Amino acid sequence: MILDLFYLIYFFFCIPFLVLRGRWHDGFAFRFGCFPKSLVRDLAWSKNIWVHAVSVGEAGAAEAVIKGLRARYPDHRIVLSVTTRAGHAFACQKYAVLATVIWSPLDLSGTVRRFINVIRPFIYVVVETELWPHLFARLAEEKVPVVIINARISDQAYPGYCLARPVIKTMLGKVSLVCAQSALDAERFISLGVLKDAVKVVGNVKFDVIASLDSDGPAARSAFGFSATDKVWVAASTHPGEEALVLDVFTALRDTFPWLRLVLVPRHPERAAAVALLLRQKGYKPMLFTDHEARVVGSEEVLVIDEIGHLMRLYVAADIVLMGKSFGIPRRGGQNPIEPAACGKPVITGPFMENFRDVMRLFRSAEAVIEIQDAASLRKALQEILVSPDKSNGLAARARAVVDRNRGAAVRTVDLIADTGIRRR
Numbered sequence: 001m002i003l004d005l006f007y008l009i010y011f012f013f014c015i016p017f018l019v020l021r022g023r024w025h026d027g028f029a030f031r032f033g034c035f036p037k038s039l040v041r042d043l044a045w046s047k048n049i050w051v052h053a054v055s056v057g058e059a060g061a062a063e064a065v066i067k068g069l070r071a072r073y074p075d076h077r078i079v080l081s082v083t084t085r086a087g088h089a090f091a092c093q094k095y096a097v098l099a100t101v102i103w104s105p106l107d108l109s110g111t112v113r114r115f116i117n118v119i120r121p122f123i124y125v126v127v128e129t130e131l132w133p134h135l136f137a138r139l140a141e142e143k144v145p146v147v148i149i150n151a152r153i154s155d156q157a158y159p160g161y162c163l164a165r166p167v168i169k170t171m172l173g174k175v176s177l178v179c180a181q182s183a184l185d186a187e188r189f190i191s192l193g194v195l196k197d198a199v200k201v202v203g204n205v206k207f208d209v210i211a212s213l214d215s216d217g218p219a220a221r222s223a224f225g226f227s228a229t230d231k232v233w234v235a236a237s238t239h240p241g242e243e244a245l246v247l248d249v250f251t252a253l254r255d256t257f258p259w260l261r262l263v264l265v266p267r268h269p270e271r272a273a274a275v276a277l278l279l280r281q282k283g284y285k286p287m288l289f290t291d292h293e294a295r296v297v298g299s300e301e302v303l304v305i306d307e308i309g310h311l312m313r314l315y316v317a318a319d320i321v322l323m324g325k326s327f328g329i330p331r332r333g334g335q336n337p338i339e340p341a342a343c344g345k346p347v348i349t350g351p352f353m354e355n356f357r358d359v360m361r362l363f364r365s366a367e368a369v370i371e372i373q374d375a376a377s378l379r380k381a382l383q384e385i386l387v388s389p390d391k392s393n394g395l396a397a398r399a400r401a402v403v404d405r406n407r408g409a410a411v412r413t414v415d416l417i418a419d420t421g422i423r424r425r
Contacts, residue, residue, distance in 0.1 A: 027085070027088060027103040028103075030102065030103040031103045031104065031105060031106045031111070032106060032108075032111055033105065033110070033111045033114035033115060033118075035114075035118050039100075039102070039118075040118055042100070043077070043079070043100075043118055043119055043120070044118075044120075046076070046077040047073075047075060047076045047077065047122055048076065048077050048078075048079050048119050048120060048121050048122060049069055049073065049076050049077070049078050049079065049121065049122055049123055049125065050079045050081065050119050050121035050123070050124045050125065051065075051066060051069075051078055051079070051080045051081070051099070051125045051126075051127070052080075052081045052082075052104055052124070052125070052126045052127065052130060053080065053081075053082055053087065053091070053126075053127040054082070054083045054084065054087065054104070054127075054128075054130055055082070055083060055084040055086060055087035056084070056086050056087045056090045056308065057335075057336060058087070058127040058128055058150075059080070059082055059087050059090055059091045059094065059095075059127075060090070060094070060206075060336075060339075061127055061128075061150055061205055061206045061336075062080075062127045062149075062150075062205070063094070063208075063209075064205055064208035064209075064410030064411075065125075065127075065149060065205055065410050065413050065414060066078055066080070066095065066098055066099060067098065068410055068411060068413070068414035069125075069414060069417070070098055072414055072418055076122065077099075077100060078095075078098060078099035078100065079099065079100050079102060079119055079121070080095055080099040080100065080101050080102070081101075081102050081103065081104040081105070082101060082102075082103065082104060083103070083104045086268065086269070086308055088101065088103060089308055089309075090308045090309060093308070093309045094309070105135065107132040107133065107134045107135055108134065109134045109138070111134075112132075112134045112135045112138045113138055115135075116138055116139065116142055116144070121139075121144050122144070123144060123145045123147060123417065123420070124139050124144055124145070124146050124147065125147045125149055125417065126146070126147070126148050126149070127149055127150055128148075128149075128150050128151065128152055129148065129151060129152060129153060129157075131168065131171050131172070132171075133167065133170070133171055136171045136174045136175070137171075137174065139174070140174040145176040145177070145420050146174060146175045146176055146177075147175070147176060147177040147178075147179070147416075147417055147420060148175060148177070148178045148179065148189075149179045149205065149413050149417075150179065150181060150204060150205045150206070150409070150413075151178045151179055151180045151181060151185055151189060152180070152181045152182070152185045153185055153188040153189065153192075154333075154354060154355060154357075155354060155357065156333075156354065158188055161188075161192055162191075162192070165192060165193070168192050168193060169192060169193030170193075171193075172189065172192055172193040172194045173193050173194070173195075175194055175198060176198060176420050177198055177200070177416060177417070177420045178194050178198060178199045178200070179200055179202045179409075179412070179413045179416055180199055180200065180201050180202065181201075181202075181203060181204045181358060181409075182201065182203075182204075182358045183201050184358075185201075186199045186200075186201050200412075200416055202409045202412040202413050202416065203406060203408065203409035203412070204338075204358065204359060204406070204409055205409045205410045205413060206336055206338045206339075206359070207338055207342075207403055207406040207407050207408075207409060208407050208408070208409060208410035208411075209338055209339050209342045209403070216316075217316055217317065220313050220314075220316040220317035221317040223313070223317070224263070224289075224292075224297070224303060224313075224314065224317050225287075225292060225295055225296050225297040225303065226261055226296075226297055226317065227296070229259055230259050230260075230261045230297075231257065231259055231260050231261065231319045231320070231386060232261050232263065232317055232318050232319050232320070233250070233260060233261065233262050233263070233318070233319065233320045233321075233322070233382070234263045234265065234314050234315065234317075234318040234320070234321050234322070234340075235262065235263065235264050235265065235322045235324060236265045236311060236314070236315075236321055236322065236323055236324055236335060236340070237265060237266075237267040237311070237323065237324040237325060237335040238264060238265065238266055238267060238324035238325075239266075239267055239324055239325050239329075239330070239331050240271070240274075240329075240330065241327070241329035241330060242324050242325075242327050242329060243264055243266070243275050243278055244278060244282075245327060245329070245375050245378070246262070246264065246322065246378075247262075247278070247279070247282050247284070247302075248375055249375050249378050249379045249382065250262050250302075251282065251283075252379055253379065253382060253383070253386075254299075256383075257386050258299060260386070261297055261299075261303070262302045262303070263302070263303045263304075263305065263314060263318070264279075264302060264303070264304050264305070265304075265305040265310075265311060265314065265324075266304070266305070266306075267324060267325065267335070269305070269306050269307050269308055272288060272304050272305075272306030275304050276288065276304055279302050279304070284300060284301065284302045285298075285300050285301045285302070286301070286302060286304050287301045287302065287303050287304065288304050288306045289303060289304065289305045289306055289307065289310065290306050290307055311339070312339060312343070315339055315340040315343040315345055316343050318340065318343075318345050319345070319346075319392070320345065320346055320348065320382065320385055320386075320392075321340035321345050321346070321347050321348070322347075322348045322349070322378070323335045323336075323337050323340075323347065323348070323349045323350070323353075325352075326349045326350030326351065326352050326353050327350035327351070327352065328350070328351070328352045332352035332354065333352060333353070333354050333355035334349060334350075334352060334353035334354065334355050334356050334360075335355075336356065336359075337349060337353075337356060337359065337360070337363065337369060337399075338359060338403060340399075341363070341368065341369075341396075341399035341400060341402060341403050342400065342403045343400075344396045344397070344399070344400045345396055345399070346370070346385055346392050346395040346396045346399070347363075347368075347369050347370070347395075347399055348369070348370045348371075348372060348378065348381055348382075349369060349370070349371050349372070350371070350372060350373075351371060351372070351373050353371075362402050362406060363399065363402055366398050366399075366401065366402050367395075367398060368395065368398035368399040368401070368402050369395075369399065370385075370395065
């Protein structure tokens with residue numbers, strides 16, 4: 001009751017802010033448990049596996065596991081809940097056939113009771129580390145196994161979890177299985193209250209990236225408006241401040257490499273207008289992807305991706321990929337370098353990749369990534385790649401080899417979920 005009261009007070013003050021900022025959307029009603037009647041009927045007639053992914057990264061990482069569960073349990077429905085608007089849109093697009101995509105519940109006792117009563121899950125699978133006290137408690141009461149997959153606790157988050165250990169231990173004590181990314185992550189979950197026998201080290205399921213899209217590089221380049229002679233630099237999942245750094249380097253390189261083309265992919269597509277304004281201020285013509293209409297990207301233009309769902313195909317089209325959120329301006333932690341590596345592209349990151357600690361360790365040990373510190377070192381790295389095909393190809397080949405060597409976590413995860421047992425009613 002106390003936690004419910006805290007949540008309600010929080011929502012009371014946040015809702016006006018969300019409305020004023022244009023962030024309120026129809027999904028909030030769903031998140032309070034307002035299911036469409038047709039969906040309630042559909043779920044009542046199916047055996048349901050509930051998978052939760054908070055946003056785009058987690059929803060993408062779950063692909064191989066979701067496909068594995070569909071193959072293992074073809075008579076079950078996958079119900080995929082997502083929290084963010086970008087994640088929900090991405091999941092609806094990616095899993096239109098594989099899963100029923102819904103909004104995730106707010107962690108109010110009545111709301112989670114409603115969700116569980118409607119979904120009637122045989123098992124609850126959460127991607128990475130999303131811990132909700134009311135939801136976990138109610139699932140335990142209903143004897144629904146709780147499984148955390150691709151589980152990780154970052155260096156930044158762990159001290160906070162330790163401070164809240166009594167609360168965290170209560171939640172994690174209800175978990176049936178933790179499929180940890182690394183031995184360190186496993187140790188951290190055990191220290192926070194998960195039973196030792198319930199924790200297994202399986203690796204990172206993001207290495208099981210599924211290239212379900214067309215891997216035809218020339219076709220992908222043409223679709224985005226690039227020619228065979230262009231060198232395409234994709235700055236992926238960028239955050240405020242990073243686009244300016246990238247543009248300064250791009251400007252410095254254009255005279256030497258006139259066939260270099262740039263694609264900016266803001267992590268949040270709604271920032272596309274701000275990015276377009278920045279481009280105009282820097283003397284470029286922004287080309288928004290939604291206004292693209294099969295036009296060729298000219299030397300004075302920069303392509304801005306203003307909707308989700310295109311990043312993997314862009315990696316296929318790219319010659320060089322820079323990972324955003326890795327420069328610490330204003331955010332840090334990095335974005336997933338595995339996907340461009342799986343597409344066989346040279347990958348550059350900034351100095352702040354804490355969210356991919358173990359992944360980066362593997363890439364560093366294989367000399368399969370370039371880590372730079374600032375604009376000057378970024379310019380130098382790009383010059384070396386552009387003038388030396390051997391360097392570019394070697395870097396890309398080593399990166400792809402790292403991905404290939406580390407596949408298999410998704411299969412191990414699905415096997416462990418099966419061993420945990422899907423409760424029969």
